[in-house]
Amino acid sequence: MLQLVDFVVRNRFFLVFVLLEVLSVWLIVRNNTYWGATYFNTSNYYVAKTLAFSNSVRDYTKLNEINADLANENAHLHAQVARLSQTNAAQSPAGYVPDSAFAARFTYTVAKVVDNETNKANNVITIDKGTAHGIKAGMGVISATGVVGKVRFCSEHYSVITSILHSNFMVSSKLVRSKEIGYAKWDGKDPNLIDMIDVSKYTKVYKGDSAVTSDQNSVFPPNIMVGRVETVAVNPNQTFYNITLRLATDFRNLSYVYVVQNHQLVEQENLKLRTIEPKK
Known part of the structure:
Protein backbone atom coordinates (compact mmCIF):
# COMPACT_ATOMS: atom_id res chain seq x y z
CA MET A 1 0.00 0.00 0.00
CA LEU A 2 2.80 2.41 0.90
CA GLN A 3 4.47 1.65 -2.45
CA LEU A 4 1.25 2.58 -4.29
CA VAL A 5 0.99 5.87 -2.38
CA ASP A 6 4.62 6.59 -3.07
CA PHE A 7 4.09 5.89 -6.78
CA VAL A 8 1.12 8.29 -6.97
CA VAL A 9 3.04 11.03 -5.12
CA ARG A 10 6.08 10.69 -7.37
CA ASN A 11 4.02 10.70 -10.57
CA ARG A 12 1.23 13.03 -9.51
CA PHE A 13 1.92 15.61 -12.24
CA PHE A 14 1.92 13.01 -14.98
CA LEU A 15 -1.25 11.38 -13.65
CA VAL A 16 -3.02 14.76 -13.47
CA PHE A 17 -1.92 15.42 -17.05
CA VAL A 18 -3.34 12.09 -18.25
CA LEU A 19 -6.58 12.71 -16.35
CA LEU A 20 -6.99 16.15 -17.93
CA GLU A 21 -6.28 14.73 -21.40
CA VAL A 22 -8.95 12.07 -20.95
CA LEU A 23 -11.39 14.70 -19.65
CA SER A 24 -10.63 16.94 -22.65
CA VAL A 25 -11.22 14.13 -25.13
CA TRP A 26 -14.48 13.22 -23.41
CA LEU A 27 -15.70 16.81 -23.55
CA ILE A 28 -14.80 17.12 -27.24
CA VAL A 29 -16.59 13.88 -28.12
CA ARG A 30 -19.57 14.79 -25.98
CA ASN A 31 -20.06 18.29 -27.36
CA ASN A 32 -18.87 17.97 -30.98
CA THR A 33 -21.04 15.99 -33.43
CA TYR A 34 -18.26 15.28 -35.94
CA TRP A 35 -15.71 14.05 -33.39
CA GLY A 36 -18.43 12.14 -31.55
CA ALA A 37 -19.38 10.25 -34.71
CA THR A 38 -15.72 9.61 -35.54
CA TYR A 39 -15.06 8.27 -32.05
CA PHE A 40 -18.01 5.90 -32.07
CA ASN A 41 -17.27 4.62 -35.59
CA THR A 42 -13.65 3.98 -34.66
CA SER A 43 -14.51 2.35 -31.36
CA ASN A 44 -17.13 0.14 -33.05
CA TYR A 45 -14.55 -0.91 -35.65
CA TYR A 46 -12.02 -2.01 -33.04
CA VAL A 47 -14.69 -3.66 -30.89
CA ALA A 48 -15.83 -5.63 -33.95
CA LYS A 49 -12.23 -6.62 -34.69
CA THR A 50 -11.76 -7.77 -31.11
CA LEU A 51 -14.98 -9.80 -31.17
CA ALA A 52 -14.02 -11.37 -34.50
CA PHE A 53 -10.61 -12.37 -33.12
CA SER A 54 -12.26 -13.77 -29.99
CA ASN A 55 -14.70 -15.82 -32.10
CA SER A 56 -11.84 -17.09 -34.26
CA VAL A 57 -9.95 -18.28 -31.18
CA ARG A 58 -13.07 -19.98 -29.82
CA ASP A 59 -13.77 -21.67 -33.18
CA TYR A 60 -10.15 -22.84 -33.40
CA THR A 61 -10.40 -24.54 -30.00
CA LYS A 62 -13.44 -26.44 -31.28
CA LEU A 63 -11.86 -27.68 -34.52
CA ASN A 64 -11.30 -31.20 -33.18
CA GLU A 65 -14.95 -31.47 -32.20
CA ILE A 66 -16.08 -30.05 -35.56
CA ASN A 67 -13.81 -32.43 -37.50
CA ALA A 68 -15.11 -35.41 -35.52
CA ASP A 69 -18.72 -34.42 -36.29
CA LEU A 70 -17.91 -34.05 -39.99
CA ALA A 71 -16.17 -37.43 -40.03
CA ASN A 72 -19.24 -39.11 -38.50
CA GLU A 73 -21.48 -37.41 -41.02
CA ASN A 74 -19.20 -38.52 -43.87
CA ALA A 75 -19.36 -42.12 -42.63
CA HIS A 76 -23.15 -41.98 -42.78
CA LEU A 77 -23.04 -40.51 -46.29
CA HIS A 78 -20.54 -43.14 -47.47
CA ALA A 79 -22.94 -45.87 -46.37
CA GLN A 80 -25.81 -44.21 -48.26
CA VAL A 81 -23.75 -43.72 -51.43
CA ALA A 82 -22.54 -47.35 -51.39
CA ARG A 83 -26.11 -48.60 -50.97
CA LEU A 84 -27.51 -46.36 -53.72
CA SER A 85 -24.70 -47.19 -56.15
CA GLN A 86 -25.51 -50.89 -55.78
CA THR A 87 -29.26 -50.40 -55.98
CA ASN A 88 -29.15 -48.10 -59.03
CA ALA A 89 -25.97 -49.25 -60.80
CA ALA A 90 -25.85 -47.58 -64.21
CA GLN A 91 -24.11 -50.56 -65.83
CA SER A 92 -26.64 -53.11 -64.55
CA PRO A 93 -28.64 -54.90 -67.25
CA ALA A 94 -32.35 -54.26 -67.57
CA GLY A 95 -34.38 -56.23 -65.07
CA TYR A 96 -31.54 -56.74 -62.60
CA VAL A 97 -32.64 -56.06 -59.03
CA PRO A 98 -29.87 -56.46 -56.41
CA ASP A 99 -30.62 -58.11 -53.10
CA SER A 100 -31.25 -55.44 -50.45
CA ALA A 101 -28.83 -57.12 -48.03
CA PHE A 102 -26.13 -57.11 -50.70
CA ALA A 103 -26.68 -53.41 -51.45
CA ALA A 104 -26.43 -52.50 -47.76
CA ARG A 105 -23.56 -54.83 -46.85
CA PHE A 106 -21.01 -52.08 -46.11
CA THR A 107 -20.91 -50.11 -42.85
CA TYR A 108 -18.32 -47.58 -41.69
CA THR A 109 -16.50 -46.82 -38.44
CA VAL A 110 -14.78 -43.45 -38.00
CA ALA A 111 -11.24 -43.53 -36.60
CA LYS A 112 -8.53 -40.96 -35.96
CA VAL A 113 -5.00 -41.43 -37.29
CA VAL A 114 -2.48 -41.45 -34.43
CA ASP A 115 0.61 -42.46 -36.42
CA ASN A 116 1.30 -42.32 -40.15
CA GLU A 117 4.29 -43.28 -42.30
CA THR A 118 4.91 -42.09 -45.86
CA ASN A 119 8.71 -42.24 -46.33
CA LYS A 120 9.34 -46.00 -46.22
CA ALA A 121 9.02 -48.75 -48.79
CA ASN A 122 6.38 -50.46 -46.64
CA ASN A 123 4.31 -47.88 -44.79
CA VAL A 124 1.73 -48.51 -42.09
CA ILE A 125 -0.83 -46.33 -40.32
CA THR A 126 -2.07 -46.59 -36.73
CA ILE A 127 -5.61 -45.61 -35.77
CA ASP A 128 -7.35 -45.20 -32.41
CA LYS A 129 -9.99 -47.94 -32.89
CA GLY A 130 -9.57 -51.66 -32.28
CA THR A 131 -11.42 -54.86 -31.45
CA ALA A 132 -13.41 -53.06 -28.75
CA HIS A 133 -14.99 -51.02 -31.58
CA GLY A 134 -15.66 -53.98 -33.88
CA ILE A 135 -12.51 -53.58 -36.00
CA LYS A 136 -11.02 -56.78 -37.42
CA ALA A 137 -8.02 -57.68 -39.55
CA GLY A 138 -8.77 -57.62 -43.26
CA MET A 139 -11.20 -54.70 -43.23
CA GLY A 140 -10.74 -51.99 -45.83
CA VAL A 141 -9.89 -48.41 -44.88
CA ILE A 142 -10.75 -45.28 -46.85
CA SER A 143 -10.59 -41.52 -46.31
CA ALA A 144 -12.98 -38.76 -47.33
CA THR A 145 -11.10 -38.58 -50.65
CA GLY A 146 -10.10 -42.15 -51.51
CA VAL A 147 -8.57 -45.53 -50.67
CA VAL A 148 -6.17 -45.69 -47.70
CA GLY A 149 -5.37 -49.38 -47.08
CA LYS A 150 -6.42 -52.49 -45.20
CA VAL A 151 -6.40 -53.41 -41.49
CA ARG A 152 -3.45 -55.66 -40.74
CA PHE A 153 -3.88 -56.43 -37.04
CA CYS A 154 -5.67 -55.00 -34.01
CA SER A 155 -5.40 -54.61 -30.27
CA GLU A 156 -8.32 -53.67 -28.06
CA HIS A 157 -8.10 -49.94 -28.74
CA TYR A 158 -5.74 -49.59 -31.72
CA SER A 159 -5.30 -51.01 -35.20
CA VAL A 160 -2.41 -51.04 -37.66
CA ILE A 161 -3.26 -50.51 -41.31
CA THR A 162 -1.24 -51.67 -44.30
CA SER A 163 -1.18 -48.45 -46.29
CA ILE A 164 -1.71 -48.36 -50.05
CA LEU A 165 1.85 -46.97 -49.90
CA HIS A 166 3.11 -50.50 -49.23
CA SER A 167 4.99 -52.66 -51.75
CA ASN A 168 2.82 -55.71 -51.02
CA PHE A 169 -0.56 -53.98 -51.23
CA MET A 170 -2.72 -54.01 -54.37
CA VAL A 171 -6.30 -52.91 -54.93
CA SER A 172 -8.50 -53.86 -57.87
CA SER A 173 -9.22 -50.62 -59.75
CA LYS A 174 -11.28 -49.54 -62.74
CA LEU A 175 -10.79 -46.65 -65.16
CA VAL A 176 -14.09 -44.77 -65.33
CA ARG A 177 -14.06 -43.83 -69.04
CA SER A 178 -12.59 -46.96 -70.58
CA LYS A 179 -14.11 -49.39 -68.00
CA GLU A 180 -10.79 -51.29 -67.98
CA ILE A 181 -9.89 -53.10 -64.75
CA GLY A 182 -6.35 -53.40 -63.37
CA TYR A 183 -4.50 -53.19 -60.08
CA ALA A 184 -3.13 -50.15 -58.27
CA LYS A 185 0.29 -50.93 -56.77
CA TRP A 186 2.86 -48.56 -55.26
CA ASP A 187 6.42 -48.62 -56.60
CA GLY A 188 7.92 -47.42 -53.29
CA LYS A 189 8.99 -43.97 -54.52
CA ASP A 190 6.70 -40.92 -54.57
CA PRO A 191 3.89 -41.03 -51.91
CA ASN A 192 1.71 -38.98 -54.27
CA LEU A 193 1.90 -41.41 -57.21
CA ILE A 194 0.97 -45.05 -57.72
CA ASP A 195 1.18 -47.43 -60.68
CA MET A 196 -1.82 -49.07 -62.30
CA ILE A 197 -0.85 -52.40 -63.81
CA ASP A 198 -2.46 -55.10 -66.02
CA VAL A 199 -4.43 -52.66 -68.20
CA SER A 200 -4.46 -53.87 -71.80
CA LYS A 201 -2.81 -51.56 -74.33
CA TYR A 202 -5.52 -52.45 -76.88
CA THR A 203 -8.00 -50.11 -75.20
CA LYS A 204 -8.02 -46.32 -75.02
CA VAL A 205 -6.74 -44.74 -71.79
CA TYR A 206 -7.31 -41.03 -71.20
CA LYS A 207 -5.00 -38.77 -69.23
CA GLY A 208 -6.91 -37.29 -66.29
CA ASP A 209 -9.36 -40.21 -66.17
CA SER A 210 -10.44 -41.35 -62.70
CA ALA A 211 -9.43 -44.72 -61.30
CA VAL A 212 -11.89 -46.10 -58.74
CA THR A 213 -12.29 -49.36 -56.85
CA SER A 214 -13.86 -51.98 -59.08
CA ASP A 215 -16.91 -54.15 -58.42
CA GLN A 216 -14.58 -57.17 -58.25
CA ASN A 217 -13.61 -56.29 -54.71
CA SER A 218 -14.86 -57.74 -51.44
CA VAL A 219 -12.94 -55.38 -49.15
CA PHE A 220 -13.76 -51.94 -50.58
CA ILE A 243 0.03 -46.09 -66.15
CA THR A 244 0.82 -43.73 -63.29
CA LEU A 245 -1.97 -42.40 -61.07
CA ARG A 246 -1.89 -39.35 -58.84
CA LEU A 247 -3.37 -40.57 -55.57
CA ALA A 248 -6.66 -39.03 -54.48
CA THR A 249 -5.67 -39.19 -50.80
CA ASP A 250 -3.05 -36.84 -49.38
CA PHE A 251 -1.32 -39.20 -46.95
CA ARG A 252 0.86 -36.48 -45.43
CA ASN A 253 -2.26 -34.72 -44.08
CA LEU A 254 -4.37 -37.72 -43.14
CA SER A 255 -6.40 -37.10 -39.95
CA TYR A 256 -9.55 -39.23 -40.03
CA VAL A 257 -10.29 -42.50 -41.83
CA TYR A 258 -13.28 -44.82 -42.24
CA VAL A 259 -12.92 -48.53 -41.57
CA VAL A 260 -15.17 -50.46 -43.95
CA GLN A 261 -16.91 -53.61 -42.80
CA ASN A 262 -18.37 -55.95 -45.42
CA HIS A 263 -20.98 -57.94 -43.50
CA GLN A 264 -21.04 -60.60 -46.21
CA LEU A 265 -17.26 -61.01 -46.49
CA VAL A 266 -17.11 -64.21 -44.40
CA GLU A 267 -19.86 -65.78 -46.50
CA GLN A 268 -18.01 -64.85 -49.71
CA GLU A 269 -14.65 -66.17 -48.48
CA ASN A 270 -16.13 -69.43 -47.16
CA LEU A 271 -17.83 -70.04 -50.49
CA LYS A 272 -14.55 -69.46 -52.37
CA LEU A 273 -12.78 -71.94 -50.10
CA ARG A 274 -15.14 -74.65 -51.31
CA THR A 275 -13.74 -74.24 -54.83
CA ILE A 276 -10.24 -75.21 -53.67
CA GLU A 277 -9.70 -78.91 -54.26
CA PRO A 278 -8.00 -80.73 -51.38
CA LYS A 279 -4.54 -82.11 -52.04
CA LYS A 280 -4.37 -85.82 -52.65
Missing part, protein backbone atom coordinates in the same frame (compact mmCIF):
# COMPACT_ATOMS: atom_id res chain seq x y z
CA PRO A 221 -17.10 -50.62 -51.81
CA PRO A 222 -17.14 -49.97 -55.57
CA ASN A 223 -16.39 -46.52 -57.02
CA ILE A 224 -14.12 -45.29 -54.21
CA MET A 225 -11.49 -42.98 -55.70
CA VAL A 226 -7.96 -44.32 -56.04
CA GLY A 227 -6.45 -41.58 -58.18
CA ARG A 228 -6.35 -39.88 -61.58
CA VAL A 229 -4.28 -40.87 -64.60
CA GLU A 230 -1.08 -38.79 -64.58
CA THR A 231 0.94 -40.47 -67.33
CA VAL A 232 0.35 -43.24 -69.87
CA ALA A 233 3.14 -45.08 -71.69
CA VAL A 234 3.37 -48.18 -73.85
CA ASN A 235 6.25 -50.62 -73.93
CA PRO A 236 6.44 -52.23 -77.40
CA ASN A 237 7.48 -55.53 -75.84
CA GLN A 238 4.50 -55.70 -73.48
CA THR A 239 0.75 -56.04 -73.89
CA PHE A 240 -0.06 -53.71 -70.98
CA TYR A 241 0.13 -49.96 -70.41
CA ASN A 242 2.52 -48.36 -67.95
